[in-house]
Amino acid sequence: MLLLVASAIKTDDFDLLSRPNESLNMNRRKLLIAGSASIIILGTAGGLALHSNLKPARSPWSDANLSLEDPRLAALSFAILAPNPHNRQPWLVELRDDLGLTLYCDQARLLPETDPMNRQIVIGLGAFLELLEIAAGENGYRLQMDLFPEGEPELVLDERPVAHILFIKDETAIKDSLFVHVQERRTNRLLFDIERSVSLSHLNELASAIKGVDDHLGFTNSTEKVGQIKNLCRGGWETEVHTKRTHAESTRLTRIGEKEINANPDGISLSGPLFEGLKLAGIMNKEAMDDPASRMFQETLNFYNGLIETSMAFAWLVSPGNSRKHQIGVGRNWVRVHLAATRVGLAFHPLSQVLQEFPEMLEHYTQLHELLNIEGPSRVQGIFRLGFAKNTSPSPRWPLETRLINI
Ligand SMILES: Cc1cc2nc3c(=O)[nH]c(=O)nc-3n(C[C@H](O)[C@H](O)[C@H](O)COP(=O)(O)O)c2cc1C
Numbered sequence: 001m002l003l004l005v006a007s008a009i010k011t012d013d014f015d016l017l018s019r020p021n022e023s024l025n026m027n028r029r030k031l032l033i034a035g036s037a038s039i040i041i042l043g044t045a046g047g048l049a050l051h052s053n054l055k056p057a058r059s060p061w062s063d064a065n066l067s068l069e070d071p072r073l074a075a076l077s078f079a080i081l082a083p084n085p086h087n088r089q090p091w092l093v094e095l096r097d098d099l100g101l102t103l104y105c106d107q108a109r110l111l112p113e114t115d116p117m118n119r120q121i122v123i124g125l126g127a128f129l130e131l132l133e134i135a136a137g138e139n140g141y142r143l144q145m146d147l148f149p150e151g152e153p154e155l156v157l158d159e160r161p162v163a164h165i166l167f168i169k170d171e172t173a174i175k176d177s178l179f180v181h182v183q184e185r186r187t188n189r190l191l192f193d194i195e196r197s198v199s200l201s202h203l204n205e206l207a208s209a210i211k212g213v214d215d216h217l218g219f220t221n222s223t224e225k226v227g228q229i230k231n232l233c234r235g236g237w238e239t240e241v242h243t244k245r246t247h248a249e250s251t252r253l254t255r256i257g258e259k260e261i262n263a264n265p266d267g268i269s270l271s272g273p274l275f276e277g278l279k280l281a282g283i284m285n286k287e288a289m290d291d292p293a294s295r296m297f298q299e300t301l302n303f304y305n306g307l308i309e310t311s312m313a314f315a316w317l318v319s320p321g322n323s324r325k326h327q328i329g330v331g332r333n334w335v336r337v338h339l340a341a342t343r344v345g346l347a348f349h350p351l352s353q354v355l356q357e358f359p360e361m362l363e364h365y366t367q368l369h370e371l372l373n374i375e376g377p378s379r380v381q382g383i384f385r386l387g388f389a390k391n392t393s394p395s396p397r398w399p400l401e402t403r404l405i406n407i
Contacts (some may be wrong), residue, residue: 064135080128084121100166103162123334141167142167143166191306198386206315206337211336212333217318235354252286265398307385308385311386316380341386346386355382
């Protein structure tokens with residue numbers, strides 16, 4: 001008999017015990033709930049093998065290829081690996097005849113409740129453009145980029161293009177040392193090692209990855225300040241979860257188990273034997289996740305608070321303004337900092353709730369800016385918990401061909 005005790009958890013991409021050699025043989029009728037804090041799954045040998053095979057959803061990570069004949073497709077195969085909010089992958093690309101392309105934002109992939117001004121979505125598009133440029137450089141191409149060529153959308157995004165981009169052959173194009181980390185980069189939502197502190201030299205490495213003069217990276221590893229930021233992040237998280245419409249937005253985008261994730265490789269994915277089992281037993285479903293009185297709801301809340309508790313350092317990315325071009329620049333620096341963290345072996349996890357623009361969050365947003373001493377028009381665009389942790393699996397991605405408008 002196998003016994004697994006685990007907490008049910010939820011955020012953007014969880015893969016609990018999904019490696020085949022850790023798979024459980026489960027018997028549906030022997031899946032029980034017990035105790036108030038844990039979910040216990042009892043299984044018998046000879047039952048149903050319950051691991052998640054996410055090979056299709058993860059294949060874009062291994063398919064990224066600089067040798068593709070069209071240099072735009074080669075660079076795009078890396079750009080789609082960019083970090084982006086709720087893994088919405090809002091990029092849509094139109095290839096043009098002149099070795100150019102136009103980037104659009106897919107209007108069906110916005111997050112109207114948690115990201116009402118589409119700021120985080122634009123940051124994701126900025127990260128995409130940075131990876132596009134880094135990968136193009138590796139192939140000897142320089143990019144000429146015209147951002148928001150038909151004007152910057154103000155309150156919310158619209159159908160206008162985000163960027164026109166031209167690929168120009170140039171043997172002096174910059175080869176960026178961060179390129180080799182693009183396929184290894186992961187958002188890490190595990191508990192961090194509380195015995196291992198993060199050194200200032202590591203944090204300085206992250207800050208030195210910032211390009212340009214606009215943005216800067218603040219950071220701290222002081223126990224007192226880390227504690228204060230943890231409290232604010234916890235407040236932000238609890239506010240998001242207790243605000244019905246913002247929590248429901250996340251629930252709606254949750255994919256549970258291999259079948260749902262491979263069919264829709266985006267959003268918040270919950271995989272591995274635990275979630276396959278809970279789904280099979282009918283315990284894990286969107287209704288339960290939305291219901292504040294349910295165990296699922298409470299477990300979710302507690303789990304993320306547990307993650308925040310193990311933060312060993314924080315870094316925060318600040319821009320001097322909040323125009324669409326600032327947000328694109330932030331996205332470019334966001335992924336650079338994340339790649340630098342990957343290079344030095346630091347686990348990196350954004351905690352964005354406290355920065356979100358819905359009215360219930362304003363108090364936490366203001367307190368964070370006061371604590372970090374950031375005055376308008378400057379603002380914090382991203383805050384990241386840092387530490388050391390085991391590595392995690394790559395998050396799902398839609399294949400490149402599904403993101404091209406005109407093939
Ligand atoms: C603007 C932005 C905000 C994000 N906020 C969060 C967050 O609050 N919590 C979280 O777990 N991940 C957050 N992420 C990470 C994304 O969920 C992650 O990039 C996405 O799921 C893809 O996974 P990957 O980074 O491992 O490729 C954020 C990413 C971006 C670009």
